[in-house]
Amino acid sequence: MEYIATIGMEVHAEILTQTKMFCPCPNDLTAAGPNTHTCPVCLGMPGALPTINRTAVEATILTGMALNCSIAEFTKFDRKNYFYPDLAKGYQVSQYDLPLCSNGHLDVLVDGEPRRFGIRRVHLEEDTARLVHGNGVSLIDFNRSGVPLMEIVTEADLHSPEDAHAYLTKLRQILRYLGVSTGNMDEGAMRCEANISVSPKGSSVLGTRVEIKNINSFRSVRQAIAYEFERQVRVLEEGGRLQQVTMGWDENNLRTVFQRSKEGAEDYRYFPEPDLPPLTIDEHWFKSIQGRMPELPDARCARVTEQYGLRTADAELLTQDRLVADYYEDVVRVCDKKIAPQTVANWVLVELFRLLSETNTEIARCPVSPAALAELLGLLTAETINGTTAKEVLSEMFRSGKGAAEIVEARGLSQISDADALRTVVLQVLEQHSGPVQQYLAGKSQVMGFLVGQVMRQTRGKANVALVTDILRQALAERNQA
Numbered sequence: 001m002e003y004i005a006t007i008g009m010e011v012h013a014e015i016l017t018q019t020k021m022f023c024p025c026p027n028d029l030t031a032a033g034p035n036t037h038t039c040p041v042c043l044g045m046p047g048a049l050p051t052i053n054r055t056a057v058e059a060t061i062l063t064g065m066a067l068n069c070s071i072a073e074f075t076k077f078d079r080k081n082y083f084y085p086d087l088a089k090g091y092q093v094s095q096y097d098l099p100l101c102s103n104g105h106l107d108v109l110v111d112g113e114p115r116r117f118g119i120r121r122v123h124l125e126e127d128t129a130r131l132v133h134g135n136g137v138s139l140i141d142f143n144r145s146g147v148p149l150m151e152i153v154t155e156a157d158l159h160s161p162e163d164a165h166a167y168l169t170k171l172r173q174i175l176r177y178l179g180v181s182t183g184n185m186d187e188g189a190m191r192c193e194a195n196i197s198v199s200p201k202g203s204s205v206l207g208t209r210v211e212i213k214n215i216n217s218f219r220s221v222r223q224a225i226a227y228e229f230e231r232q233v234r235v236l237e238e239g240g241r242l243q244q245v246t247m248g249w250d251e252n253n254l255r256t257v258f259q260r261s262k263e264g265a266e267d268y269r270y271f272p273e274p275d276l277p278p279l280t281i282d283e284h285w286f287k288s289i290q291g292r293m294p295e296l297p298d299a300r301c302a303r304v305t306e307q308y309g310l311r312t313a314d315a316e317l318l319t320q321d322r323l324v325a326d327y328y329e330d331v332v333r334v335c336d337k338k339i340a341p342q343t344v345a346n347w348v349l350v351e352l353f354r355l356l357s358e359t360n361t362e363i364a365r366c367p368v369s370p371a372a373l374a375e376l377l378g379l380l381t382a383e384t385i386n387g388t389t390a391k392e393v394l395s396e397m398f399r400s401g402k403g404a405a406e407i408v409e410a411r412g413l414s415q416i417s418d419a420d421a422l423r424t425v426v427l428q429v430l431e432q433h434s435g436p437v438q439q440y441l442a443g444k445s446q447v448m449g450f451l452v453g454q455v456m457r458q459t460r461g462k463a464n465v466a467l468v469t470d471i472l473r474q475a476l477a478e479r480n481q482a
């Protein structure tokens with residue numbers, strides 16, 4: 001029998017804010033030692049009173065807007081009651097029946113095919129503390145307790161590991177474009193769970209849902225869903241029945257493992273959070289958030305392709321990351337039509353990307369500013385330097401932070417475009433290599449490459465290649481006539 005998988009995704013993303021969700025403690029998980037960013041509110045002390053972080057609310061609404069959701073005019077927070085050592089209060093403040101955003105969708109390409117995945121809801125809640133296990137003890141770090149967290153839930157519209165991978169990739173790209181989350185899965189800033197059920201192909205009845213938690217990388221998403229699909233099919237094929245359970249993804253053994261039987265919503269005894277006022281999002285507030293919507297990845301890719309006449313694949317690479325797209329467009333702007341946008345794209349995508357990746361540097365910390373790259377490309381276009389020298393100069397700019405003209409001047413790298421000087425070198429080369437010259441004259445034209453190479457060598461790579469080729473052709477023609 002053939003089976004199909006039906007998958008829903010839940011993504012938790014930590015929101016980039018200065019302070020935590022309900023208290024003024026810094027939202028900063030990197031700099032401080034454990035339990036340094038805490039107060040009575042995020043430690044869950046009885047009687048401590050929370051306040052709502054406006055920036056986190058706005059970031060969630062902005063995300064909902066980017067995911068084509070309806071934004072609630074009236075919303076509230078609820079208590080989700082459960083006990084766990086990383087949850088000091090015994091409940092998490094979350095949103096239950098009135099999420100900030102609902103009924104949206106995200107359009108994604110899966111293997112080149114357009115797909116639309118429904119977004120059921122985007123709601124706002126607080127993160128728990130972090131448990132650190134080791135040496136026979138478990139420690140708790142409350143710095144993460146109360147960090148603003150948004151939960152993004154899809155409809156059960158996905159059917160394969162590829163769907164899930166494409167969805168997550170697009171979602172993370174949007175979160176980063178919006179600047180609302182780093183989306184870094186390896187740091188736990190974006191975490192994902194998948195609900196998966198299998199049913200015979202053509203059946204209208206869905207199978208039993210199994211939830212997979214602890215999926216910590218894009219690769220694991222694919223592996224976990226593929227594994228769980230096969231496991232469930234095997235159980236059904238053997239005449240077994242599936243239980244509604246929560247499984248965890250075991251990254252080391254590449255398998256899902258049983259964690260616990262799944263709680264239903266009733267187990268959480270949700271009720272409205274009595275210490276926080278409900279929120280009304282009026283038209284004025286709605287519009288002011290809408291006004292902050294940046295150009296989103298698909299729109300930007302389409303515009304960049306059209307406006308600069310780029311190859312689609314190049315435009316996609318350049319707009320994958322908002323900061324790269326900003327960098328590229330800055331260079332083009334400084335070049336002010338003197339250099340073809342496709343040339344700029346080639347230099348960013350090949351040479352600059354190589355230097356960034358070799359040194360593991362993010363574009364935000366690129367030591368070569370857009371203006372500096374434009375200056376280098378200007379020298380290249382003006383034929384002050386040739387392409388080989390330009391690559392060398394860019395490497396040095398990257399290392400030293402110096403300007404292109406400064407490096408060219410200091411190292412005497414200017415291109416030799418003096419025809420008389422080059423002719424002298426060409427004649428020397430022809431004298432030194434009479435063998436290849438004879439071959440050329442006998443009709444073996446590919447020897448030209450060798451002779452050009454010899455001239456470049458004698459000029460330490462600084463000769464104007466086009467000019468060298470011209471002079472060589474002319475000199476060889478003269479010999480032919482002689």
Ligand SMILES: [Zn+2]
Pocket residue numbers: 020023024025037038039040041042043146
């Ligand atoms: Zn606090």
